[in-house]
Amino acid sequence: MKNHASTLLAEVRTFRQNHPDVRYVDLIALDIPGHFYGKRYPVEMLEKVAAGGPLKLPQNAVLLGTQGGLFKIGDYCFNDGDPDANRRLVPGTLKPVSWESQPLGQMLITSDGTEAPIEFEPREVLAKVLERLHHKGIHPVVAFELEFYLFDRKLDNGLPQYARDPLSDDADDQPNLHIERLSRFSQVLDDMAQTAKDQGIDITVITAELGPGQFEINFGHLDDGLRAADWAALFCRSTRGVALKHGYRASFMAKPYLQFPGSGMHVHVSLYDGAGNNLLAAHQQQPLRHAVAGCLELLPHCMPIFSPNHNAFRRLGGTVNAATRASWGFEDRDACVRIPESDPRNLRIEHRLASADANPYLVLAAILAGLEHGLEAKREPITPLNEDRTSGADFPLEMLDAVRAMQHHPVVRDKLGAEFVDVYCENKRQDHLAFQKEINAREYRWFL
Template sequence: MDAVCSDLVAEVRGFRQRFPDVRYVDLISLDIPGHFYGKRYPIEMLEKVAAGSALKLPQNCVLLGTQGGLFNIGDYCFNDGDPDAPRRLVPGTLKIVDWEKQPLGQMLITSSGTEKPIVFEPREVLAQVLERLARKGIFPVVAFELEFYLFDRQLRDGLPQFARDPLTDDADDQPNMHIERLSRFAPVLDDMVETARAQGIDTTVITAELGPGQFEINFGHLDDGLRAADWAALFCRSTRGVALKHNYRASFMAKPYLQHPGSGMHVHVSLYDEAGNNLLAANDQQPLRHAVAGCLELLPHCMPIFAPNHNALRRLSGTVNVATRASWGFEDRDACLRVPESDARNLRIEHRLAGADANPYLVLAAILVGLEQGLEAGRQPIAPLNEDRSSGIDFPLEMLEAVHSMQHNAKLREGLGAEFVNVYCENKRQDHLAFMHDINAREYRWYL
């Protein structure tokens, strides 16, 4: 048994000692739309997998559409016999699930690091970008921030209802950032934070956001980009589970209300060399400007990643603190790329464009590719919003146009992998067409 297997076996045995009532463990991985898929394993079988027994799932699980169906994509799905692909356990991710009625465990799995990685698996795409950066002596430090809404657990005619204030039983229908809202919703928010910490997630600041029932929870900075994206993915899963336990429905939908702010995924990224020096701060912050220029240049071609569905594109409609063009600025929340005030050691870029329902592995991978190409090109960016409020680069706001722009961009195909770009774009194109293949009530009202 090699060292990795030995450590995994020790992790499983330690978990069983701490949680003797757990009989099953969910082995989970994120698909292209950002949903978890996987299998529920008896705990005894998990120990055998940890020791080296084969772990396989259908390769095409990664390609599922938003509603779980498969699309005809190139040589995959209906043209390949639906083959299995090897997966491995991700060390350090075996954690308790305490929001279910019965005690349960969960653990991340991935094809990354196996003898045949799935090139379009989101975690593998990010892993490849991080490995390439490491070979160049570039080491990111990353922190995610996620906004979400709380709704009443029961929908009404299919529509979400405002969350009920647990103290007054009134609807939390007044958009504001008052600190009292944190106190009123403390039972569910505290449970979300403690549950996330039980998953190993370093949760930090909690904010009551502008929307009714809207909150934001931040995570600590990590020098492991894969783990940072793991945290974001796992937080969404645990937060939904905890909300249901408290008779709420938590949603990371990007734009649940037209009249209220949408929910975003903000990503803070700084870049260091092997000695721990901040690359962005060198040479009077010229690398910062080069990185910004590269990110802005690539951003219009990454829109299917940052806004992965029809609703996510609605969020980019000119509401407060949401950019409608690719822009940047110092301490400016209207910019796509915000440079927060900090010392040279902590100089970083905050990427603010992605919706909260975007795939965190792919969002981070796309950001890093933009920064990487900007550092290599060494070009100056457009004027920051601090100097010119009209500064910006247009990006597509319609899915089919965005998909076309992404699929044919040579730099993105090089940075993320041509096969991934082809598969992802076709998945998004067909998902969008499936969504539009419906006649809703408004269409009848207008045209019947």
């Protein structure tokens, strides 16, 4: 613990030396819906925390709904006295915030690694899965890809407007993959990429996607799953901030336009043993087939994680590369689980089902749980789409059905934790019911 504290203290002091104008640091963590919560600390108080001082926040901050409200979930929130829970600083995440009007820093915090971790904290759920895999000699290497839309900063009666082309000032309303779109929006995209790099995120490929104002940014492969998910979470925060600075609004909303493709979170995962051998490539790739079968088996029971809100279910089917059934295939972007072409050393799965606004810690935890289950069960997968375009297994396409499919599934409860599954499912159920309580104008037009 002393070495840990001295490392953190050195990180804070180095940051203060390099950024003497920063007076405050945001200590942040991701809640269940995927929003950051936390506190703004004076930088001198951060030194005390880094040296081993207490860092406590309400336990139930993790349980907030999408709109920030509290739901009654078991005894949490209303019958537990709203207790504090210990958090710790995540080493290596103290970075400057460049998109605010005043100098600021930010640093991730978490309950995982404390004496009493919060069982339903997303980062803790992933940490447990990774720890279990490591004990089995399985070491994942992970890379995220995130799609997002740029909109004009101003909404039109609450509706998004196309991003304005900075060269012509016209709306970017022509969806295409042309490289010139990257050039036209290069100022904001370059700033997003550089800001992400300043946060320690390894940005690689930038693509202009099919939708108007839609882009995709890929991250480098990491042998630290927690850090890979940290990158995805932090990228969303910095990208929104940079977009506002440039007069845009960036959103990872799953389906902002019905007529254009939705935004996804694609996750590449390969598995290695302690000697660095690719486990999926062994025995003529038989473990790969088992892993795919496990992923597909658990996929219908993890839909509230992959599609975490009402809008995310709109993304599934009807547009390019968005499946409505659990499927797999080699080099097939219509599949939920795609096997990209690669050499045996880099053999991996690409899980393509999750929406861009899903919680990256939970998405990765669910994918790894599926892979682990597959390697244990050693079942053959269904026919790949390459051989049968109709192949696939049904999964829920509505939130309440998805919650029912997840909550009592024994493997999901075992792999992700029964307490987490109960809390998460009730959070999603209550969020969905709260969303349904508003009568919109269309409903009056149809039924008044």
